[in-house]
Amino acid sequence: MSTTRNAPNFKTMSQMEVPQSRxxxxxxxxSMILRDLDQLKEGAAIKVPLADLExxxxxxxxxxxxxxxxxxxxxxxxxxxxxxxVWNVKET
Numbered sequence: 001m002s003t004t005r006n007a008p009n010f011k012t013m014s015q016m017e018v019p020q021s022r023x024x025x026x027x028x029x030x031s032m033i034l035r036d037l038d039q040l041k042e043g044a045a046i047k048v049p050l051a052d053l054e055x056x057x058x059x060x061x062x063x064x065x066x067x068x069x070x071x072x073x074x075x076x077x078x079x080x081x082x083x084x085x086v087w088n089v090k091e092t
Contacts, residue, residue, distance in 0.1 A: 024063065025054075025055070026055065026059065026060060026063035026064075029048075029053065029054070029060060029063075030060070030063050030064050030067045033046060033048065033064060033086055034067060034068075034071070034073075037073070037075060037086065037087075037088055040087065040088055042088070042090065044087065045085045045086060045087035046085065046086045046087065047083050047084075047085055048083060048084040048085075048086065049082065049083060050079070050081075050082055050083060050084060051082075053084070057079050057084050060084065061077055061079075061084070064077065064086065073088075074088065074089040074091060075087065075088055075089060076089050
């Protein structure tokens with residue numbers, strides 16, 4: 001009885017070349033917002049122009065929410081027709 005091998009369905013690569021971290025498409029803007037939050041004075045908010053975002057405000061807010069939960073940070077957001085506002089929420 002002979003065993004025939006089927007051709008693989010997908011390409012292969014060295015495991016050493018596999019990316020080990022997720023760099024999503026929102027990483028740059030989320031990183032910029034987090035850096036600004038680190039320097040933000042109490043009682044102030046960051047004002048991000050929606051026109052400067054490469055994606056919808058909903059998608060940016062979702063990405064920011066994931067990053068802040070992962071970093072155990074407490075922030076709040078709000079939007080109007082022109083800006084995304086982000087600020088640190090004081091722990092009580």
